[in-house]
Amino acid sequence: MSATAQTPKAAxxxxxxxxxxxxxxxxxxxxxxxxxxALFIAMYVAGLSRYQNYGFGEPQVFLNLFIDNGYLLVxxxxxxxxxxxxxxxxxxxxxxxxxxxxxxxxxxxQGLPLLLVVPLAxxxxxxxxxxxxxxxxxxxxxxxxxxxAGLFLFRGLCLVISKESISISDASxxxxxxxxxxxxxxxxxxxxxxxxxVLGVACYVLHYTRFGxxxxxxxxxxxxxxxxxLPLGGTKIxxxxxxxxxxxxxxxxxxxxxxxxxxxHAVGMELDAIAAVVIxxxxxxxxxxxxxxxxxxxxxxxxIKSVITFEGTLSSWWTKIATGVLLCAFILIQRTMTARRKT
Amino acid sequence: xTTTSRRRAxxxxxxxxxxxxxxxxxxxxxxxxxxxxxxxxxxxxxxGSLVSIVLFGSPLILVAVGMxxxxxxxxxxxxxxxxxxxxxxxxxxxxxxxxxxxxxxxxxxxxxIGLVAAVVCGLWNGFLVARMGIQPIIATLIIxxxxxxVAQLITDGQIITVNSEPYKLIGGxxxxxxxxxxxxxxxxxxxxxALTRRTALGLLVESVGxxxxxxxxxxxxxxxIKIMVYMFCxxxxxxxxxxxxxxxxxxxxxxxxxxxELDAILAVVIxxxxxxxxxxxxxxxxxxxxxxxxxxxxxxxxxxxxxxNLVFKAAVVIVVCLLQSPKFRAKxxxxxxxxxxxxxxxxxxxxxxxxxxxxxEVSR
Numbered sequence: 163m164s165a166t167a168q169t170p171k172a173a174x175x176x177x178x179x180x181x182x183x184x185x186x187x188x189x190x191x192x193x194x195x196x197x198x199x200a201l202f203i204a205m206y207v208a209g210l211s212r213y214q215n216y217g218f219g220e221p222q223v224f225l226n227l228f229i230d231n232g233y234l235l236v237x238x239x240x241x242x243x244x245x246x247x248x249x250x251x252x253x254x255x256x257x258x259x260x261x262x263x264x265x266x267x268x269x270x271x272q273g274l275p276l277l278l279v280v281p282l283a284x285x286x287x288x289x290x291x292x293x294x295x296x297x298x299x300x301x302x303x304x305x306x307x308x309x310x311a312g313l314f315l316f317r318g319l320c321l322v323i324s325k326e327s328i329s330i331s332d333a334s335x336x337x338x339x340x341x342x343x344x345x346x347x348x349x350x351x352x353x354x355x356x357x358x359x360v361l362g363v364a365c366y367v368l369h370y371t372r373f374g375x376x377x378x379x380x381x382x383x384x385x386x387x388x389x390x391x392l393p394l395g396g397t398k399i400x401x402x403x404x405x406x407x408x409x410x411x412x413x414x415x416x417x418x419x420x421x422x423x424x425x426x427h428a429v430g431m432e433l434d435a436i437a438a439v440v441i442x443x444x445x446x447x448x449x450x451x452x453x454x455x456x457x458x459x460x461x462x463x464x465x466i467k468s469v470i471t472f473e474g475t476l477s478s479w480w481t482k483i484a485t486g487v488l489l490c491a492f493i494l495i496q497r498t499m500t501a502r503r504k505t
Numbered sequence: 506x507t508t509t510s511r512r513r514a515x516x517x518x519x520x521x522x523x524x525x526x527x528x529x530x531x532x533x534x535x536x537x538x539x540x541x542x543x544x545x546x547x548x549x550x551x552x553g554s555l556v557s558i559v560l561f562g563s564p565l566i567l568v569a570v571g572m573x574x575x576x577x578x579x580x581x582x583x584x585x586x587x588x589x590x591x592x593x594x595x596x597x598x599x600x601x602x603x604x605x606x607x608x609x610x611x612x613x614x615x616x617x618i619g620l621v622a623a624v625v626c627g628l629w630n631g632f633l634v635a636r637m638g639i640q641p642i643i644a645t646l647i648i649x650x651x652x653x654x655v656a657q658l659i660t661d662g663q664i665i666t667v668n669s670e671p672y673k674l675i676g677g678x679x680x681x682x683x684x685x686x687x688x689x690x691x692x693x694x695x696x697x698x699a700l701t702r703r704t705a706l707g708l709l710v711e712s713v714g715x716x717x718x719x720x721x722x723x724x725x726x727x728x729x730i731k732i733m734v735y736m737f738c739x740x741x742x743x744x745x746x747x748x749x750x751x752x753x754x755x756x757x758x759x760x761x762x763x764x765x766e767l768d769a770i771l772a773v774v775i776x777x778x779x780x781x782x783x784x785x786x787x788x789x790x791x792x793x794x795x796x797x798x799x800x801x802x803x804x805x806x807x808x809x810x811x812x813x814n815l816v817f818k819a820a821v822v823i824v825v826c827l828l829q830s831p832k833f834r835a836k837x838x839x840x841x842x843x844x845x846x847x848x849x850x851x852x853x854x855x856x857x858x859x860x861x862x863x864x865x866e867v868s869r
Contacts, residue, residue: 250642297823301830304780306581306642310767311822318815433650446643479657479758486651493647497637 194443194495195455202462205469213472221347223468228350231464232357233258233415235457237431238438239364240408242456245439246368247401248381248448249305253294253312254409255431257287259424260316261413266328266423269335276334284410290316291406295399305402313432320425327424330417339418353415360411365453377401381448437485438463441492462488519777522828523792526775530799537807550679554802562798563676563686564589564745566791568765569772570697571741573790574734576773579714579782580634580641582735585742585769587652588626589762592619592743593750594659597667606669615672620743626652627739631732649766656758666755676751686748693741698787707785710734714782771818772797775825797821 209218217223228235237254244251261283268279290312298308330336342349350358368374376397379387388394416428442459444451466484534541534554544553568585575582596619603611626648633644678685701707712720713727721727745765750756774780775796776789800821804814827833 297827301827301833301836303826303830303833307770307774307780307822307826310770311819311826313767313819314815314822315819318813318817318819322810322813322816433646436646437650440643446640477657477662479654479662482654483651483658486647486654489650490647493633493639493643494637497639 191450192452193499194492195452195458197495198441198443198455198458198462198492202458202465205462205465209465209469209472213469216472218472222349225345225348225350225354227461227464227468228354228357230419230467231460232351232353233412233419234431234434234438234463235357235460236360236408236415237412238435238442238456238460239360239453240405240412241432241435242364242439242442242444242451242453243368243377243401243408244305244405245436245444245446246381246448246451247377247398248384249298249398249401250309250436251291251294251312251402251405251409252306252309252432253290253316254405254412254435255428255433256313256316256320257290257406257409258413258416258428258431259426260320261287261410262417262420262427263320263323263328263423263425265414265417266330267323269332270328270330270423276332276338280414283414284407287410287413288403288407291409292399292403294406295402298402299395299398309402317425317429323425324423325425327422327426329422335418335421339421351418353418356411356415360408361453361457368453373397373400378449381445381450383449434463434485437489440496441488443492443496445496446493519786520788520792523776523789523796527792527796527799530796530803534803534806541806546682551682554806556684558795558798558802559687559690560684561802562794563684563690564748564762565765565768565772565798566690566794567693567741567745567748568762569769569776569790569794570694570787571738572766572769573773573776573778573785573787574697574701574710575641575738576770576778576780577710577714577782577785578731578734579717580731580735581770581780582630582645582738582742583642583766584626584630584645584648584652585738585745585766586762586764587649587656588623588739588742589746589749589765590656590756590758591626591652591659592623592746593756593761594656594665594758595619595622596672596747597665597750597756598659600667600669600672601665606667607671609671612669612671616675616747619747620740623739623743623746624736627736628732630739631735634735635728635731653758656756656761658758660756660758662758664755664757667750668754672751673754674751676748677754686752689744689748693744694787694791697737701785701787711783711785714784716783768797769794771822771825774822774829777829779829 206224212218237258241251241254264286265279265283268274268282269276294305294308294312297303298305338352341352343352343355368377376387376392379390379392380394380397384394413428417423420427438459439451439456440446440459441462442451442455442457444455463485466488467481470478470480470484531541538554541554544551544556546552568589572582572585596615599615599618600606600612605611630641630645630648633639633647634641637644674680674685675689676686680688701710709720709725709730712723712725713730717727717731742762742765746762749761770780772793773785773790775793776786776791777793778785778789797818800817801814804817809817
């Protein structure tokens with residue numbers, strides 16, 4: 163908003179039009195998303211030139227990004243809602259782990275049909291999110307601490323169900339996991355399709371509905387939103403419910419992807435989700451960002467993993483280091499942007 | 506002073522509830538382990554449940570003490586677990602490279618390398634938070650994510666084992682009949698308390714946490730104070746890292762100090778330090794850390810399956826936070842009444858009603 167207000171100061175007497183343009187560009191809310199998109203393309207092109215002989219250029223390699231990271235995308239979308247509203251949800255990874263365990267236990271040990279288990283798991287996740295939102299709003303405890311308790315609780319519940327992993331041999335799960343939908347140039351899994359649908363729905367909800375505007379408003383300035391008469395509590399609780407639901411859905415996709423329940427599944431995935439959201443250009447202070455940015459954030463993280471796989475010699479810890487470095491870079495970009503906007 | 510007013514003074518002391526919880530937890534053990542409080546002497550070493558609680562709780566106390574000061578400035582440090590892993594990895598990999606792992610100078614040098622790395626991590630966190638003005642949760646998230654990768658890089662993804670007698674002393678050795686780590690913890694706590702309560706430093710930390718901008722305007726170098734506090738926190742984490750790796754004689758980049766940041770924050774909260782910053786209690790934190798360790802021990806001794814440990818912890822977090830929430834007290838106990846059982850925490854909590862909403866602003 164202040165990009166234009168600031169222009170006269172930055173550009174005295176029309177002598178430095180490029181600088182003014184640069185200032186306007188730096189103040190643009192879309193910049194972080196564009197940077198991430200550009201980074202993704204640059205990484206992809208670099209990968210193409212380096213591993214062309216190893217089949218990096220195949221369309222399927224690109225589609226595999228969605229197949230291999232569908233669950234992360236769904237979880238990150240949930241996290242986007244929370245972060246957009248100015249909160250944080252640390253329970254994501256635990257809820258994912260719990261969902262894999264819960265569904266595996268119900269399907270394998272209790273013999274319930276998948277058709278019943280899926281809605282049940284989603285309901286449990288959403289209810290968990292609702293409870294956390296309820297406590298956060300009604301008792302004014304920091305989201306950080308409440309969702310931390312959620313992290314402990316769901317991870318603990320995983321272990322209560324079983325200490326060992328439960329592999330899923332259920333036929334319907336197997337069929338679902340192996341089903342591939344052909345897109346002509348390649349194919350997508352059911353999980354990837356679900357993730358894309360969630361992406362579409364989230365885009366619509368966050369950018370085109372009243373609820374979405376409220377989320378932005380609360381994240382932008384809670385006090386103002388309250389004074390404007392927005393239903394603060396309802397929106398906040400809804401945001402955590404959405405996050406809980408998305409985490410549970412991500413858990414189901416993860417369960418499909420990996421076909422087992424394990425109490426140690428997805429440990430620390432909340433960090434991946436938060437990192438994806440940040441790299442996607444959503445302001446951690448809330449109130450600004452795009453769901454599409456989160457998609458690019460997830461794709462960038464996914465691409466790091468595929469590049470490391472193609473490289474072969476690089477070890478898995480480089481994923482963590484690269485994620486950290488990227489995270490750092492994007493946080494600093496965000497910081498310079500917000501500093502600019504404030505002046 | 507009448508008895509009632511004396512009793513009120515006691516129950517209103519900020520350490521009353523944490524200590525009461527600790528004692529209650531300890532007493533829970535007695536029906537299950539009748540000789541829970543007995544301490545016996547074997548081979549010139551003291552053994553007993555109480556000793557092992559302190560021994561196993563030592564790294565947590567250290568990390569939590571550092572975390573207290575960070576939280577007092579209104580920040581939070583999520584990277585301590587990764588710092589624990591990095592310190593352990595560096596130290597152990599240096600020691601394991603030595604021809605003679607028992608050389609005292611080599612062990613000291615190794616520990617020095619580890620601690621310097623820890624302090625550098627703290628410097629980086631402090632720089633991001635204080636200079637760049639990035640939210641502490643996010644700034645420290647970077648090392649939390651990348652740090653374990655770095656630790657694995659140092660250990661080459663392996664678990665490095667060392668076989669060094671002097672190094673073993675820090676986390677697993679005994680001195681003057683007590684675990685050596687107890688002395689380390691006592692020294693760190695004593696130095697911290699002396700620095701923060703016998704000098705103006707504690708006041709400065711609290712004023713930065715209360716209002717960084719205002720304290721900057723009255724001439725406190727809030728940036729410098731914040732950076733110092735993050736460095737101190739990382740140093741504490743580094744010492745804890747030495748202790749953990751020394752206790753197991755191994756450095757595990759992946760699992761060393763896993764989730765210790767969460768336990769440490771929990772200990773700080775149980776100890777009565779508000780997450781909003783501005784006030785802190787080192788004593789409370791030590792008690793809080795002991796409560797967590799005792800909880801873990803209790804779960805073991807009363808025969809509850811260990812895997813429910815985390816569920817208990819979650820329950821404790823929620824109960825403690827609810828009791829500290831002014832809004833919850835108002836709704837459930839009617840906090841205005843003089844007999845509100847949890848009123849003692851009210852002075853610790855600087856959260857007035859209008860301002861109670863957690864602020865997610867970028868702090869400067």
